[in-house]
Amino acid sequence: MQGLSAWRDDRCLYCDVDLSLPTGTVMQIRGPNGAGKTTLLKHIAGLSGRRAGQVSWASTDSHDDRDTFTQQMLYLGHLPGVKSALTVAENLQALAACRGINLLTHTISQALNTVHLGGYDDMPCHQLSAGQLRRVALARLFTEPVPLWLLDEPFTAIDQAGVRELEGWLAAHSEQGGVVLLTTHHPLALNCPLQFLDLQPIVEDWH
Numbered sequence: 001m002q003g004l005s006a007w008r009d010d011r012c013l014y015c016d017v018d019l020s021l022p023t024g025t026v027m028q029i030r031g032p033n034g035a036g037k038t039t040l041l042k043h044i045a046g047l048s049g050r051r052a053g054q055v056s057w058a059s060t061d062s063h064d065d066r067d068t069f070t071q072q073m074l075y076l077g078h079l080p081g082v083k084s085a086l087t088v089a090e091n092l093q094a095l096a097a098c099r100g101i102n103l104l105t106h107t108i109s110q111a112l113n114t115v116h117l118g119g120y121d122d123m124p125c126h127q128l129s130a131g132q133l134r135r136v137a138l139a140r141l142f143t144e145p146v147p148l149w150l151l152d153e154p155f156t157a158i159d160q161a162g163v164r165e166l167e168g169w170l171a172a173h174s175e176q177g178g179v180v181l182l183t184t185h186h187p188l189a190l191n192c193p194l195q196f197l198d199l200q201p202i203v204e205d206w207h
């Protein structure tokens with residue numbers, strides 16, 4: 001990523017951010033509320049319209065080959081992003097279908113077992129707790145296996161045991177050659193090297 005910049009009104013949120021994320025990288029974007037962490041993740045995922053700077057995947061500009069880039073990355077936003085009227089399995093199927101994957105029932109059940117929602121396949125999502133909804137979103141890490149994970153506050157509503165488990169998944173993904181870029185206010189304890197990108201808050205000029 002080269003020269004990433006974003007503005008709100010006439011204020012620069014982040015300017016000329018250069019990042020290189022080799023295979024195996026886990027990087028935490030840090031900064032206080034409003035510093036621009038979500039904006040930057042969406043920028044990289046290509047979800048915020050074209051901003052300044054270039055995002056390349058495997059040496060190709062992500063805008064020149066959008067299809068390849070979207071097939072290689074999974075963006076999980078700070079909201080779970082599941083439809084409450086659908087069941088757990090229907091949500092996972094619909095989301096995977098967006099990238100052309102036809103999920104087998106067995107794959108869904110396995111992923112749900114991994115996130116400790118085994119047997120919840122046919123449960124309507126409006127009946128789930130906040131932590132369970134988050135786990136449905138996290139099940140996509142296993143139903144849509146891709147090298148690049150862009151995760152915005154993935155620990156939200158997750159219990160303590162789940163936090164340790166998710167930390168383990170991040171480290172395992174890195175060991176398998178994946179790349180993780182995430183935001184969290186949670187201090188991470190990973191069994192792998194962790195890099196940081198610190199964003200500074202905009203200083204308001206009240207005068």
Ligand SMILES: Nc1ncnc2c1ncn2[C@@H]1O[C@H](COP(=O)(O)OP(=O)(O)OP(=O)(O)O)[C@@H](O)[C@H]1O
Pocket residue numbers: 008013031032033034035036037038039040
């Ligand atoms: N849709 C929007 N329109 C205008 N300004 C916005 C919009 N979304 C965010 N902002 C502003 O952009 C700045 C960065 O917001 P962003 O959500 O990226 O911060 P963040 O670092 O992720 O914060 P948090 O830790 O609270 O999640 C904030 O000042 C916010 O008010």
